[in-house]
Amino acid sequence: MSQSPSPVEIRQWLTGHIAALLEVAPQDIDPDTPLDALGVTSMEEVIITADLEARYGVALPLADMRRHPTIEALSTHITGHTAAHGAGQAPPTPAPVPQADGTPAHESGTDGISSDTLPR
Known part of the structure; x- marks a missing residue:
């Protein structure tokens, strides 16, 4: 529409x-x-x-x-x-939340998860 x-x-x-x-x-x-x-x-x-x-x-x-x-x-x-x-339009996509080091999660390729943060 x-x-x-x-x-x-x-x-x-x-x-x-x-x-x-x-x-x-x-x-x-x-x-x-x-x-x-x-x-x-x-x-x-x-x-x-x-x-x-x-x-x-x-x-x-x-x-x-x-x-x-x-x-x-x-x-x-x-x-x-x-x-x-706006009819029929999706809401704007929010900006990615930066990781602790300041890089956006999507740029790290891991979405903020690393082997250092996982339980062993």
Whole structure:
């Protein structure tokens, strides 16, 4: 996806997806009702977060489902997250942590492990 999805797009997708998981009609889902009150279980939260990542490239921690407990709140949160991090883009790779001698671990060829540090 080349641009960040809108809150409306995410809300519509979440509503349809949750309705399918709960086996109810999408029009029976109120986006302002807490997910647990709709009957979403923790297993379904895992499914939703995995599907959100697959669809929008958003790695959403399960804790965010609790911090943003409605479809409306979650849609707004995800939109802000994709705008800040770029939709479908992986987060930047952190710089390697230097070893005690100051060389990055990847340059030593041993990732910081030497026979001197291993137990005998």
